Every structure is written in C-alpha cells, then in structure tokens.
Amino acid sequence: MKQSLLIPHFLLIAILSYGAPLLAQAKGIVVEQAPYEGKVKTELAQFVTTTLLQVNQLGQALTLPCHGGESDYQLGRTKLQLKFTNDNKFLNLYDAFIAAPNERGDDMGYTHGYALVVERDLPKRLRLTLIASNDLYTQALVNQAYQGTLNGEKISNRNNQSDGEKIVTWRPQYFVEDQKLTLSLDNQKNDRLLFWRVGGGVQRLSNSQDLGPLSTGAQQTALHHAINLYTPISFNERVQIKDGERDRLGLILEGELGLQKSLFSYHDKDQDLDIEITLYTSTGIHLGTIPGTSNLSLKGGSQAQVKLPSLPIIGRLSAEAKSEMEASAHAYGQTLSPKGTLILGNETLGIGVDYQGFQGDLQNYQGYNLPGLNRTPASSSRNDDTATLFMQWNF
Numbered sequence: 001m002k003q004s005l006l007i008p009h010f011l012l013i014a015i016l017s018y019g020a021p022l023l024a025q026a027k028g029i030v031v032e033q034a035p036y037e038g039k040v041k042t043e044l045a046q047f048v049t050t051t052l053l054q055v056n057q058l059g060q061a062l063t064l065p066c067h068g069g070e071s072d073y074q075l076g077r078t079k080l081q082l083k084f085t086n087d088n089k090f091l092n093l094y095d096a097f098i099a100a101p102n103e104r105g106d107d108m109g110y111t112h113g114y115a116l117v118v119e120r121d122l123p124k125r126l127r128l129t130l131i132a133s134n135d136l137y138t139q140a141l142v143n144q145a146y147q148g149t150l151n152g153e154k155i156s157n158r159n160n161q162s163d164g165e166k167i168v169t170w171r172p173q174y175f176v177e178d179q180k181l182t183l184s185l186d187n188q189k190n191d192r193l194l195f196w197r198v199g200g201g202v203q204r205l206s207n208s209q210d211l212g213p214l215s216t217g218a219q220q221t222a223l224h225h226a227i228n229l230y231t232p233i234s235f236n237e238r239v240q241i242k243d244g245e246r247d248r249l250g251l252i253l254e255g256e257l258g259l260q261k262s263l264f265s266y267h268d269k270d271q272d273l274d275i276e277i278t279l280y281t282s283t284g285i286h287l288g289t290i291p292g293t294s295n296l297s298l299k300g301g302s303q304a305q306v307k308l309p310s311l312p313i314i315g316r317l318s319a320e321a322k323s324e325m326e327a328s329a330h331a332y333g334q335t336l337s338p339k340g341t342l343i344l345g346n347e348t349l350g351i352g353v354d355y356q357g358f359q360g361d362l363q364n365y366q367g368y369n370l371p372g373l374n375r376t377p378a379s380s381s382r383n384d385d386t387a388t389l390f391m392q393w394n395f
Contacts, residue, residue: 072305073125073189081117083354083390085135107236108173109362109370109384112136112220125190129199131182136216137368138175141241171236174243175217176366179204182252188260195282197256203290205248205366209240245367250290258282263302272309272316277302292331292365299326301339315346333361347394354388 088107113135120128184199209215217240224235260280267274281300288294301324310316322341327334336359343352362369362383371383 073121073191075121075123077121077394079117079119079392079394081115081119081390081392083113083115083117083388085113085115085354085386085388087111087384087386107171107220107238108138108140109368110135110137110386111384112216112223114216114219121189125187127186127189129184129186131180131184131201133178133180134211134214134216135178136175136220137178137366138173138220138238138240139368139370140171140173170239172239172241174368175207175240176243176245176368177204177206177209177211177216178366179206179211180252182254184254186256188258193259193261195258195260195280197254197284199252199254201252203250203252203288203293205245205290207240207242207245208247243367248290250288250293252293253287254284256282256284272307274307275305277304290365292363295328295330295363297326297328299324301325315348317344317346318350319344320352328363330361330363331365332363335360335363343392345392350392350394352390352392354390355385356388357385358383 087110113133115131115133118130122128180201180203182199182201184197186195186197188195188197207217209217212218217238221238221240224238227233227235228237258281260278262276263279264275264277266276279300279302282298284297284299286293286295286297301322303320303322305318305320307316307318320341320343322339324339324341326337326339328337337356338359339354339356341352341354343350345351362371364370
C-alpha cells in the first residue's frame with residue numbers, strides 16, 4: 001500500500017491553504033494578514049503537520065513486514081484439505097485410554113462432520129478459500145417408542161441385537177445437517193501487521209439426507225454398522241428419524257480484521273532451515289439470514305512452524321503447531337472455544353489433527369446442538385470436545 005493513499009484529501013487542502021503563507025514567510029516574503037489570523041493559521045499548520053507525521057508513522061507500521069523471512073506464500077499454489085470431525089475422538093481411542101467415563105463423546109449434539117477446503121495463492125499475496133462443509137447434530141428418542149427396519153431387519157429402541165459377544169443397541173434419533181458453502185478472500189499471507197478477510201456463501205439446515213453418501217446422517221449410520229460388523233468395538237446402531245421440520249436456506253456474510261506479528265524468526269538458506277513463531281489476534285462478524293446463525297467473535301493465538309532441510313525422495317519435512325482461543329457472542333449467549341492444531345508433512349502432503357473444546361452457551365440454531373444428552377444429571381451440562389483428522393495436498 002502506498003503511503004500517499006493514507007493521507008486524506010482534506011489534509012492536502014489544509015496544506016495548500018495554510019502552507020503557502022508559512023513558506024512565504026520562511027523565504028522572507030511579507031504577507032499581509034491580521035496578527036490574530038496569522039497566529040491561528042500558524043497553530044493550525046502545526047497541527048496539520050503533526051497529524052501528517054502521525055498518519056505516515058501509522059502507514060509505515062501497517063506496511064512493515066510481520067515475519068523475518070519468507071512467508072508460506074507461493075503464487076499459483078493450491079492447497080486441498082479433507083477434514084473429518086467426531087465427538088468420539090479417534091474412534092474412542094482417546095476415550096478408552098485418556099478420558100474419564102463422563103468425559104467421553106456420546107454421539108449426540110454435535111457429533112460428526114466433514115469439510116473440503118480449497119485454498120489458492122493469488123497475486124499481491126492474496127488468498128482465495130472455498131469451504132464446503134456438512135455437520136451433523138442429533139438428539140436421541142430416549143422416552144419415545146420406535147419400531148422400524150434397518151438393513152432388512154426389524155428394529156426397536158426397546159430391544160438389543162446380539163452379534164457374537166457384542167450387544168448392539170439400536171438408537172433412533174432426530175437429526176439435522178448443517179451444510180455450508182463459503183468463498184472468502186484474505187491477505188493474511190502478506191507478512192504485514194494488519195490483515196483482513198471478507199467472504200460470503202449459502203447455508204442449509206436439512207434432515208432430508210438427499211445427498212446420498214455425502215449426507216452426514218447416512219455416513220454415521222454406515223460407519224457405526226461397519227465398526228460393529230468388522231471390529232470388536234460396540235457402537236450404537238443409529239437410525240435417523242425426520243423431525244418434521246422443513247429445510248431452511250439462508251445466506252452468509254463474513255468479515256474479519258486482525259493483527260499479526262512475528263515473535264521469533266530464523267532463516268538459514270545455507271542449512272535450508274526455517275523457524276517461525278507468530279502471534280495473532282482478530283475480531284470477526286458472521287451474519288446469516290437463518291435466525292440465530294449470526295455472531296461476533298474475538299480470537300487470539302500463536303503459530304509455530306519449522307521447515308527442515310530437504311531429504312532424498314521425502315523432500316523437505318515440516319511441522320506446524322497452532323493454539324487458539326476464540327470467544328463468541330450470539331443469540332444464545334457466549335461461547336469460549338479453545339483449539340489446538342498439529343500438522344506434519346512435506347512440501348506436497350500432510351496430515352493433521354485439530355482438538356477443540358466448547359465452554360459456555362452453545363449456539364443452538366440447529367435445534368440439537370445440546371450438551372451431555374447421554375450422561376448422568378451431575379455431568380449433563382458438560383459440552384463435548386471434538387477431534388478433527390485431516391489430510392492436505394499442495395500442488
């Protein structure tokens with residue numbers, strides 16, 4: 001950004017109006033004017049000069065490099081990410097070996113999701129991002145009798161199915177799929193102190209399962225059935241029941257403004273080693289035409305990235321760790337969401353994991369984004385954490 005663009009037009013007018021007499025006096029030219037008028041113009045000129053200096057200093061600060069070296073920007077590069085989210089972290093491995101019994105995922109509330117993320121590095125260090133996501137929210141029919149068929153067998157939420165040594169419980173449930181398609185543009189890769197993001201898209205809340213294998217409800221049913229059939233793990237067999245609500249369609253508009261600064265930067269071209277630690281904070285707004293979907297957010301975090309020397313065949317290995325805390329305000333209250341991310345890979349391929357928690361009031365415009373539906377009353381208010389596994393490709 002050119003600094004001259006940061007000088008408002010009214011300041012230029014002030015310079016032309018009051019700067020000429022001052023310049024004339026400096027050259028020894030007599031300019032006739034009333035003493036009081038001359039004093040006012042002198043003070044105003046000094047104020048304008050001070051203001052211009054402050055504006056230019058701000059412009060210089062906003063255009064100073066954020067990082068000590070090259071950023072993660074390559075013109076024309078495309079990054080593709082495929083993400084899978086579940087509240088039973090890592091197919092219950094986390095729950096089985098780490099979590100306490102009342103902290104385990106219950107496959108209700110926000111329970112399952114996936115996203116396809118496509119990023120493209122554009123000229124002028126801009127980034128274009130397309131995100132297609134589908135998230136599943138459910139509520140079990142605990143106190144309602146249900147009978148139906150699944151895979152050609154009669155089922156009921158009053159009966160169990162024996163499969164060898166396993167006892168599988170049928171679990172009919174209401175559900176809604178939160179489907180979003182968004183496109184955004186940002187300049188966060190410009191290595192400057194100030195960054196922004198703007199975007200928009202469409203949103204659909206549905207329980208029609210008309211996406212076939214792309215439906216999260218159908219995916220959950222098939223996943224649980226496959227786990228029960230081919231592994232020693234026992235999951236409840238899910239049966240998705242329509243709740244009678246119509247599909248809801250809406251538009252999305254998003255904006256974000258933030259600051260970023262390099263805390264530590266080391267780049268050794270001879271050793272082909274790069275280390276970068278960055279701090280950032282931002283405030284954002286999400287506007288949606290579906291009632292209850294809008295929110296305001298404030299987040300801050302840190303990101304550390306290490307790129308190692310290139311190896312034969314494997315290429316240049318890298319590791320990236322990120323921690324973030326986000327606070328949001330919405331129609332249902334306030335939510336605090338801590339999040340951690342770890343990514344390992346090389347210049348072409350990578351795998352990663354996100355672990356995210358939710359504290360406070362959940363933004364329940366979906367109807368079933370509720371805490372602890374399958375726990376004892378003492379712990380029923382605790383929200384599920386979620387884990388996201390993802391793969392990424394750069395090309």
